[in-house]
Amino acid sequence: MKQDTKQKIIQAGAKIIHRKGYNHTGIQEVLKAAGVPKGSFYFYFNNKEDFGLHVIDFFNNMLLGMVEPVISDKNISPVRRLENLFDLFIEIFQTLDYTCGCPIGNLSQEMGDLSPAFSAKLTDAVKLMVEMYKDILDEAKDQNLINKHITTKETADFIVSSWHGALIRMKIVKGIKPLELHKRFILNSLQYPAA
Amino acid sequence: MKQDTKQKIIQAGAKIIHRKGYNHTGIQEVLKAAGVPKGSFYFYFNNKEDFGLHVIDFFNNMLLGMVEPVISDKNISPVRRLENLFDLFIEIFQTLDYTCGCPIGNLSQEMGDLSPAFSAKLTDAVKLMVEMYKDILDEAKDQNLINKHITTKETADFIVSSWHGALIRMKIVKGIKPLELHKRFILNSLQYPAA
Numbered sequence: 347m348k349q350d351t352k353q354k355i356i357q358a359g360a361k362i363i364h365r366k367g368y369n370h371t372g373i374q375e376v377l378k379a380a381g382v383p384k385g386s387f388y389f390y391f392n393n394k395e396d397f398g399l400h401v402i403d404f405f406n407n408m409l410l411g412m413v414e415p416v417i418s419d420k421n422i423s424p425v426r427r428l429e430n431l432f433d434l435f436i437e438i439f440q441t442l443d444y445t446c447g448c449p450i451g452n453l454s455q456e457m458g459d460l461s462p463a464f465s466a467k468l469t470d471a472v473k474l475m476v477e478m479y480k481d482i483l484d485e486a487k488d489q490n491l492i493n494k495h496i497t498t499k500e501t502a503d504f505i506v507s508s509w510h511g512a513l514i515r516m517k518i519v520k521g522i523k524p525l526e527l528h529k530r531f532i533l534n535s536l537q538y539p540a541a
Numbered sequence: 542m543k544q545d546t547k548q549k550i551i552q553a554g555a556k557i558i559h560r561k562g563y564n565h566t567g568i569q570e571v572l573k574a575a576g577v578p579k580g581s582f583y584f585y586f587n588n589k590e591d592f593g594l595h596v597i598d599f600f601n602n603m604l605l606g607m608v609e610p611v612i613s614d615k616n617i618s619p620v621r622r623l624e625n626l627f628d629l630f631i632e633i634f635q636t637l638d639y640t641c642g643c644p645i646g647n648l649s650q651e652m653g654d655l656s657p658a659f660s661a662k663l664t665d666a667v668k669l670m671v672e673m674y675k676d677i678l679d680e681a682k683d684q685n686l687i688n689k690h691i692t693t694k695e696t697a698d699f700i701v702s703s704w705h706g707a708l709i710r711m712k713i714v715k716g717i718k719p720l721e722l723h724k725r726f727i728l729n730s731l732q733y734p735a736a
Contacts, residue, residue, distance in 0.1 A: 511706025
């Protein structure tokens with residue numbers, strides 16, 4: 347029961363933070379959205395930062411849960427799975443009317459200078475994403491589906507960071523173009539030793 | 542005199558917003574940093590959003606002022622000027638201990654969903670930056686210094702958005718690597734028709 351309420355607060359907070367950012371989100375607002383009595387916040391969290399760190403874990407698990415089934419199906423070629431992953435993300439943001447962006451990217455931008463604890467947790471989250479792309483690129487390289495001179499770790503790193511940049515652009519132009527450009531640019535670059 | 546005070550408020554605000562974000566910056570805090578009496582804010586600005594829009598103009602002018610001398614020297618090859626521009630930015634962020642990031646990228650992330658007025662102004666600012674990169678890529682293409690199949694507008698677009706992504710990553714890892722990777726990835730991709 348205690349865990350349920352804690353989880354409810356984290357979920358409600360994640361939804362608001364995804365849209366408005368961390369600093370702009372008030373604790374009372376989160377408790378109200380969660381339907382949890384005022385004043386119970388400090389029963390579950392040491393402070394707002396502690397709550398924020400739990401929200402990052404929640405985002406990260408959500409993201410990995412979405413991605414896992416798309417990338418793990420070994421019946422599909424690794425390059426095709428990469429394409430499918432990009433398409434999945436593009437579809438999600440179409441459904442969201444090109445709002446919100448990636449919660450991990452957003453919080454990196456917002457909190458990178460303000461909280462070393464956030465930075466450390468966000469760096470870990472990014473590492474997992476990079477690792478996931480690296481694995482799929484390694485598979486593609488082993489199967490001679492991409493240029494053999496590509497360094498998969500660095501390319502994976504660039505895929506994630508440039509994706510966060512594409513999402514930032516999406517938020518102001520409110521359209522699909524930056525996401526499609528990212529997909530095309532990355533997929534093309536896999537044919538060349540770009541990193 | 543009136544203009545001086547207004548400018549002082551904008552400059553002080555820009556400095557704080559660059560570090561802490563727009564929503565996290567209080568008007569009183571800005572006036573205090575500017576050494577301007579409390580209560581005079583609404584003499585110069587209609588509201589906080591109006592102030593924020595002036596701050597975007599300030600950032601944009603600052604950015605263009607920094608970039609212009611590096612990119613306009615026609616005695617240097619356009620590809621070399623592009624490299625010099627990346628190096629200039631990398632140097633700036635070294636000096637800033639890898640904090641802050643690009644104010645235009647930051648505000649796009651923070652305000653893209655929250656203020657259509659911000660989005661419109663940020664989109665204009667990004668367009669100018671993209672245009673600048675496009676011009677230099679067109680020059681390079683005319684001189685056969687980069688792959689002739691490159692579409693310069695889209696490549697310029699991707700340079701700017703992936704740069705914003707690299708800066709986000711920089712903020713959490715507090716290091717030069719994401720910026721160097723961006724430079725290398727982009728410069729290599731110019732030899733291939735990646736977009």
